[in-house]
Amino acid sequence: MDARARVFNHHDPYDLKGTEDAFVAAMRENALFQQAGCADYARILREQDFDPASIQSMRDLERLPFLPTLYFKRHKLFAMDEKKLLIQATSSGTGGVKSHIGFDNLGMYYGGRMVLTMARRHRLFSPKPCNYLIFGYERTKENQTAISKTAYGATFFAPALHRTYALRWRNGQYELDLDGMKQALLRYSRSPFPVRFMGFPAYTYFFLSSLREEGIRPRLPVGSKVMFGGGWKQFYTQKVEKETVYRLVEEVLGVPESGCVEFFGAVEHPILYCDCARHHFHVPVYSRVIIRNVDTLKPVPYGTPGLVNLLTPMTKSMPILSVMTDDIGILHPPGSCGCGISSPWLEILGRVGVKDIVTCAAGAEEFLKG
Amino acid sequence: MLLIRGKLWEDGRMEEAMADLETHLTHALSGPPLDPMLVVDACDRLARAIEAGEYAAALEEFLSVHEVPREMVDQAIGLFRRESLLYKLHMELGEGALEPLCADGHVWQRRRFPLGVLFHIAAGNVDGLPAYSVVEGLLAGNINLLKLPSADAGLSVRLLHALTQVEPALADYIYVFDLPSTDLDGMTRLANLSDGVVVWGGDEAVRAARRLAHPGTKIISWGHKLSFAYATADATMDDLRALARHICQTGQVLCTSCQGLYVDSDRFPVVKRMAEELFAALQEAARELPPVDPGLRGQATLRLYNEQLEAAHTGRQVLRGGGVSVLLCPDRELELSFLHGNCWVKGLPRDRLIETLRGKKEYLQTAGLLCAPADRPVLTELLCRAGIVRVTEPGLMSRTVAGEAHDGTFPLREYTRIAEGLW
Structure with missing residues (x-):
């Protein structure tokens, strides 16, 4: 049996202890598979003197060579025939360079299992049909970015009556149609069916701010949700606190904070993180996080800021089993959140290359000591 | 923050600022040209005031946020001193080049004129540089519309405001706007009111500036090097x-x-x-x-x-x-x-x-x-x-000296035109 099954079929998505052996086994199997199928990855393992067969514990995964997202932007790495891959996603590509990531059939199946388990756990499913307002790109053949896929995918948690997009594809280019969104919102708010917002936090924030300025305050039907995905990176310079956004959602739409849900994931790490009642991203069983020192790349303890290294055995098509993101974050210890979920939680502080992202964070002191 | 005719305005009053801008520009252009000595005096007084510690609190705050060595700040202040600016004027606009034009027994005098209105699209990599760009525009006699970089910490607008306080006559020659470069409508309106667009930044910024302005508008680009x-x-x-x-x-x-x-x-x-x-x-x-x-x-x-x-x-x-x-x-x-x-x-x-x-x-x-x-x-x-x-x-390599050429040319010459006539 594929070693991934025991991880991805597990009933409790936050039972890290109960899935540890299965996770390690699946990572070993994946690393061996990549070594055999991807010559460039095999070369990197050889150069770093790492034998995938030696993976026996979580500690061994700290030594497993990781690939930075930059490497995927410059090299196509496939361990399977590229044409046979089910879905190909491209990252939104900071600076215009995109990485090409493809998923194998079984990997997609396990991804589906993961989404089901997570959505069930976070009560995202509803049999009641919804109207969707999507603060993202309308799906077209041209736009293959992961964000548009996530946004679209999220519209299946509840049956969709109608979908309205903020970025519409017209005459060969995307146009921002906030007025269309506003009209749709007013129309939807008069319907008996719940509304679900989905998209970048920044766009949602600006949209709601402009509604507030105009004095427009539609009361959305009970059960409406505001879902965020795609990160807060547009906010790094603005320093808008999440709480400010939740308050704005409640004020303008009448949706309480408990109706706000945030997702986190990356093309190179296609794992669905979903925030808890306290809006923290707990690590699900499908994923592990290693925070690494910004200078030495050595693992750092809980609570210390560093570079965010994400691990998952989900995909066999490519060596994305251990990916180094461009983000700086903190892994908070299990039990420190207080929401009842037992796994540690990941806080993203910002993207590398931006000054002062760490100094304004809670863990700055430890960083300076480190 | 916006700076409109010597007054600091809060963010978000762009529309209001734009409303009668053209009238004010035309009015200022109809008056006598700006005397560069007025600019030199004002900058010198401001530089001395800073050196004497009048803006110490603001300066300390700035130094604590930015990791700029103190000597670089002193060097930058030095650029605003009288001797620096006079030397710069002499180097760049020295009258030697303006001997009269003589041909077939006719004599035409030559004089330098400002381009008129300059629209500065500033970059964010050097704090205070947007203000210096405006001072160069002033020395050449121009009215200056400055679009601040999004990352600007407020130093430029404060410096320029202080300059209009020192010399109120400069107030009609300095406008600072805080619109984002994605506000194409606002950017185009400012470009259309200008006789020259001074753009600081990479290839993309320069390309964008060329798209904004009329094909005939002079573009002076200080690109990334x-x-x-x-x-x-x-x-x-x-x-x-x-x-x-x-x-x-x-x-x-x-x-x-x-x-x-x-x-x-x-x-x-x-x-x-x-x-x-x-x-x-x-x-x-x-x-x-x-x-x-x-x-x-x-x-x-x-x-x-x-x-x-x-x-x-x-x-x-x-x-x-x-x-x-x-x-x-x-x-x-x-x-x-x-x-x-x-x-x-x-x-x-x-x-x-x-x-x-x-x-x-x-x-x-x-x-x-x-x-x-x-x-x-x-x-x-x-x-x-x-x-x-x-x-x-x-x-x-990063020396900053008054009177040095910038990217192979003298900026003040770029901000002026030469007229030949019957004076």
């Missing part, structure tokens, strides 16, 4: 130390900052030895400066790790430690470094210099020279023929 150092095999350790200090002090973010070191050799052991010596000098220099921000260090760490992964394809070697690095490369390509104490070293024999830099001419700026004094004239000549516009000692 790359600078490097050039060393002969006998370069001294003292010169390498001076270069390393320059690299660490500027963080390599200025147009004039050294991105890498070319060595006048195609023998790998020679280039490698130089890379090792520069690496040692960089480590030494970094020890004397405060550590670089962790977010910036993390970025360099990732890029260097990526270089190590790619080494099998590229043949590049990474020397790394103490918060600095040197990337030893077998190629000759001029490229941006990883910044903040991370630079490249490549071999480039002098007889290959022109062909190597040929395609990069419009990006070239400063070269720091590390060689025996006897080699300086011939290497300076070669570098300038390749497209470099400033050749300096290695420690002085």
Whole structure:
């Protein structure tokens, strides 16, 4: 049996202890598979003197060579025939360079299992049909970015009556149609069916701010949700606190904070993180996080800021089993959140290359000591 | 924050500011031209006030937020002093070039006039530079509309406001707006009111400015530039130390900052030895400066790790430690470094210099020279023929001196036109 099954079929998505052996086994199997199928990855393992067969514990995964997202932007790495891959996603590509990531059939199946388990756990499913307002790109053949896929995918948690997009594809280019969104919102708010917002936090924030300025305050039907995905990176310079956004959602739409849900994931790490009642991203069983020192790349303890290294055995098509993101974050210890979920939680502080992202964070002191 | 005719306005009043802008501009243009001495006096008084500590609190706050060495600030203030500005006026607009035009017994006098209204689209990599751009516009007699960079911390608008306080007559010549460059409508309206667009920034910014303005509007672009150092095999350790200090002090973010070191050799052991010596000098220099921000260090760490992964394809070697690095490369390509104490070293024999830099001419700026004094004239000549516009000692690559040319030209001449007539 594929070693991934025991991880991805597990009933409790936050039972890290109960899935540890299965996770390690699946990572070993994946690393061996990549070594055999991807010559460039095999070369990197050889150069770093790492034998995938030696993976026996979580500690061994700290030594497993990781690939930075930059490497995927410059090299196509496939361990399977590229044409046979089910879905190909491209990252939104900071600076215009995109990485090409493809998923194998079984990997997609396990991804589906993961989404089901997570959505069930976070009560995202509803049999009641919804109207969707999507603060993202309308799906077209041209736009293959992961964000548009996530946004679209999220519209299946509840049956969709109608979908309205903020970025519409017209005459060969995307146009921002906030007025269309506003009209749709007013129309939807008069319907008996719940509304679900989905998209970048920044766009949602600006949209709601402009509604507030105009004095427009539609009361959305009970059960409406505001879902965020795609990160807060547009906010790094603005320093808008999440709480400010939740308050704005409640004020303008009448949706309480408990109706706000945030997702986190990356093309190179296609794992669905979903925030808890306290809006923290707990690590699900499908994923592990290693925070690494910004200078030495050595693992750092809980609570210390560093570079965010994400691990998952989900995909066999490519060596994305251990990916180094461009983000700086903190892994908070299990039990420190207080929401009842037992796994540690990941806080993203910002993207590398931006000054002062760490100094304004809670863990700055430890960083300076480190 | 906006600055409209000497008054500071809160953000978000762009529409209001635009409403009667054209009327005010026309009114100011209808009056007598701006006397440059008024500008010189005002700047000098402001510079003296700053030096005397009148703005000490604001300055301390600025220094605490930005890691700018105090001496660079002093140097910048010095640029606003009377002697600096008078020298600049003399150098750039000296009357020598304006002898009358004589032909067939006729005589026409020549005079310089401001372009009229300048729209400055400023960049965010040097604090306070947007204000200096406006001062240059003023010296040439222009009305100045300034669009601040999104990252501006407010220094420029405060400086310009202080200037209008010192000399209220300047208030009609300075407008500061805070619109984002994505506000195409606002940007186009400002460009359409202007006789010249002064754009600071990369290729994309320059391209965008050209799209904004009428085809006939003069575009003066101060684009992004790359600078490097050039060393002969006998370069001294003292010169390498001076270069390393320059690299660490500027963080390599200025147009004039050294991105890498070319060595006048195609023998790998020679280039490698130089890379090792520069690496040692960089480590030494970094020890004397405060550590670089962790977010910036993390970025360099990732890029260097990526270089190590790619080494099998590229043949590049990474020397790394103490918060600095040197990337030893077998190629000759001029490229941006990883910044903040991370630079490249490549071999480039002098007889290959022109062909190597040929395609990069419009990006070239400063070269720091590390060689025996006897080699300086011939290497300076070669570098300038390749497209470099400033050749300096290695420690002085980012010198800021009044009256120096900017990217190979005198800005004040760019901001004026010459008229011939019957005075």
